[in-house]
Amino acid sequence: MMAFQTSKDTKYNQLVLSDTAVIKELLTFRGTVDDTNFTQGVCATNSLKMNTDVIALFADLDKLIEKSLNKEQTTLLSYIARDYSYYTIGKLLGIPVKTVGSRFNTICQKIKQENDRQWRKVTYIQKLQLKTKRCSKCHDILPATDEFFSVNNSSKDLFHSQCKKCKNK
Structure with a gap:
């Protein structure tokens, strides 16, 4: 069965995981395009509603999350993906509301850094043959x-x- 692109995922065509703004958008709006929970290591069960490029983007994002974040950070992301307010997330995690936003920014930066690290690893080994x-x-x-x-x-x-x-x- 072939997955077709819908209007829902056309905005994700040119997105890359080396941009923290892109990462932030994908994580923030994940619940509207992907009905999976990245803490389970399963990607895109709602695949009939997304094209393969979007599915691959979320699969790559899941791998980066697994490699770069701790349990508390992953929990915060799951709340953000479920569209909880920063106030609610702060109450659930027992942290100040101001801290939720800064932790989310830190999470996005860590994901970007891991993506860049993985890109350099592949480039150095496969292209430069170090x-x-x-x-x-x-x-x-x-x-x-x-x-x-x-x-x-x-x-x-x-x-x-x-x-x-x-x-x-």
Whole structure:
């Protein structure tokens, strides 16, 4: 069965996950275009109402959310996707209303940073064919550069065994 583009998803044609404004819009209006809950790791059960590009965009967004956010941040996003007011979200999470907006902005920035990191990883490995190294903690295969690994002069390859993301957790 082929999914067709509807007027509901035409505005999502040229959207990319390297723009925090796009991420914010997708997360804010997710409930109107996608009836799934990204905390379950399932993408686009309402697929007959969206084209494959939009489904893929939300699937990519879900992966970035999983890789970059903690449980509290994911909970906040689920409330935003359900169109709860910042006041209601603040009450549910026990935080000031002003804090909800700033945390949402931080979440969008973290998703963008993870997207950029994943893009650089693919570019460095597949396009530039740089040497790789497996992180001893997350087991992700990453470019063996100082962008992904801290320098360790006592190591054979001059990098720590854990990637910077794992070391900073």
